[in-house]
Amino acid sequence: MTPTTLPYAENDPRAVRLAARDGTLVGPTAGLAKGYVQVNLVILPEAQxxxxxxxxxxxxxxxxxxAVTEPGERICGALGEDLDIARDVPAYGIYRDGRLAETVHDVAGIWRDxxxxxxLGCSFTFEHALALDGLPVRHIDEGRNVPMYNTSVPLIPAGGFGGRLVVSMRPYRAADAIRAIQITxxxxxxxxxxxxxGDPALIGIxxxxxxxYGDAVTIGEDEIPVFWACGVTPQQVLVESAIEFAITHSPGHMLITDIPDSRLALL
Structure with missing residues (x-):
């Protein structure tokens, strides 16, 4: 479906949230609500x-x-108006006893006080800045979800949580990769x-x-893979830490906020 035929305003963050809420939007959010911050979600019992x-x-x-909410809250004024954490993400993952038990489009029915x-911040946020600078974002151009990979890179254990880094990947020619590093x-x-x-084997891929997670994308012969830390990392951590219950966004399916990208950019 092209942007001109989408049944909602693709660059209006509230319209995109409402499309997720009513089931119109079920796919990844990359390329939607350009200029607005997208976030990863981790939802845990207060005890954790x-x-x-x-x-x-x-x-x-x-x-x-x-941002962090108070226990039981499904709204978050710091992220946006008319925002329902339990319904405004296109797809959620429900984790039970350290494994992904179910993927659903609404968690209002299992919400707890x-x-x-x-x-958590998301790399979809800086993709708009890359595109504005003339750097293509391959998974958006190919209509796919961003490719994400488990790695062998250890995280710092804390608070009963630990695991390995997950990364997202975007391919670029060498000169463009240098510019992408500067921008991001x-x-x-x-x-x-x-x-x-460069070589993905060096980080265990x-x-x-x-x-x-996500989809494979084309990597040209003159391109190198460039890897960013990814907000799917907590999902891998939930598995490795065997957490009893948690809810997250499904990889690539973010909550879109009313926060302009510019507020996150350092001058």
Whole structure:
């Protein structure tokens, strides 16, 4: 479906949220609401919330913390108006006993009064800046979800949480990769500069053509893969830490906020 035929205003963050809420939008959010911050979600019982907060503080590259709600709240004024955390994401993952048990489009029916939401910065935020500078974003151009990979890079254990880094990948020619590093370095709250580029085996990725999450994209012969820390990292951490219950966004399916990208950019 082309942007001109979408049944909602693709660059209006509230319209995109409402489309997710009523089931019109079920796919990835890359390329939508250009110019507005997208966030990853981790939703945990209050008993685990303080521990996860310490984990985010110890690992700010994959877990750049933008907002935390009070227990039970489904709204967050810091993120936007007319926003329902339990219904405004196109797809959610429900984790039980350290495994992904279910993917759903609405978690209002299982919402609990003790749930605390963590909103973490997302690399979809800086993609608009890349495109404005003439750097193509391959998964958007090909209509796919961004490719994401588990790595062998260890995280700093904290608060009862630990695991390995997950990365997202965008291919660029060498000169463009240097410019992409410069641009994304201005967005530390959206994962910032890449954590690696070049040989994926050096960070434990055996096959660049087979992502662990998302979709494979074309990599030209004159291009190198560039890897950024990814907000799917907490999902891998939930598995490795065997957390009893949690809710997250499904990889690539973000909550879109009313926050302009420019507020996250360093001058």
């Amino acid at each position: 919330a303080n521990g996860f907060l310490r984990f985010c503080q110890a690992n700010p590259r994959p877990c750049p913390l933008l 003790d749930l605390v939401t963590f909103a 370095s201005r967005y530390p709250q959206a994962h910032g500069a890449p954590v690696h580029f 055996p096959d660049i053509g087979t992502p662990d």
